[in-house]
Amino acid sequence: MGNIMYHYCNVDAFKAIIQNKTLWLSSVYNLNDYKEIHWIKEKVLKKIQESTNKNSYEKFHTFLKIYEKKQPNVYIASFSQGEDLLSQWRAYANDGYGVAIGFNSSxxxxxxxxxxxxxxxxxxxQEREIKKILTPLFECENKFNFNSSKFENFCEKIIDELNYLSAKSKNELFIEEQEVRVIHNPIIIEDKKTKRFIFKKNISPMMFRAVCGNLIPYFELKFTNFNEENEPILEIVKGPKSKIIDQEIKIFLANNGFYNVKIKSSKSSYR
Incomplete structure (x- = not known):
């Protein structure tokens, strides 16, 4: 993967990201492809169904019950490897009036x-990855009592790998986006005793925003700690319809602690 990954956004979002030094990692259930979270799951179910017989029924049936129960708690921020993609300007950067923020992936x-x-x-x-992840399950016939907590723990490790694969896989029709993702997978536990939810390995408290009648959870990823050897932002690409003056972007960035940032303009003639 290249060193720079581009986050396309409108000017309001750009201003907020720079001033707050924060990215929002949103729930994978609220992505633009509504079938996306089920993309890998459907392939997993098909492979297990094809492998199920009377001898393996108990094992796979128990696994699938655990799989259904252990839904992914996945939160992502989306970027692209492409610095000047017309589809991205149109979809995510206010029809070309916005910018692409070039983040340092390192x-x-x-x-x-x-x-x-x-x-x-x-x-x-994707199919090869699924097969690789499921191989221990296929080969564990004589290792477990399938109703034991030991088998449940074994299954959960496999499911965690499948859920991570789900978080980074997509229908090939979206390939032109050249997407890169920052993925966060916190542990969220319902505590019925305290009537609250407990969070572990989370990067921030869970936040919520209301969008078009929906309530979307997200976590804040801060990029406040950095030095000149490893800065979070390397360049800004102005959209093909951008009205922002280069010098004013430089002043805005510098005043917020980002001095060594290259300013570029889209080469698209799109108007």
Whole structure:
């Protein structure tokens, strides 16, 4: 993966991201492809159904019950490897009036509560990954009592891998987006005793925003701690319809602690 990943956004979002030094990682259930979270799950179910017989029924039936119960708690921020993509300007940057913020992907590697990954579009590769993850399940016939907590723990580890694969996989029809994701997978536990939810391995408190009649949960990813050797933002690309003056962007960035940032303009003639 290249060193720079681009977050396309309108000018209001750009202003908020820079001033607050914060990205929002939103629930994977609220992405633009509503079937996305089920993309890998459907392939997993098909592979298990094909492998189920009277001898393996108990094992797979128990696994699927755990799989249904352990829904992904996945939160992402989306970027692109492409710095000047017309589809991205149109969809995410106010029809070309916005900007693409060029983030340094190496900066986020220092945070062990998130992962950065290219989106996987190739279905053959997705199938191979599913097969690899499920192999221990297929081969564990004589290792477990399938009603035991030991087997449940074994299944949960496999499901965690499947859920991570789900978070970084997408229908190949979206390949032109060249998407890169920052992925956060906190542990969220319902505590019936205190009548609250407990969060572990989370990067911030869970926040909520209301959008078009929906309530969307998100976590805040801060990028406040950095130095000149590992800065979070490397460049800004102005959209093809951008009205912002380069010097004013430079002043705005510098006043918020981002001095060494390259300013570029889209090469698109799109108007």
């Amino acid at each position: 900066y986020f590697k220092e945070n062990n509560l998130i992962k950065t990954s290219k989106v996987l579009y190739d279905e053959k590769v």
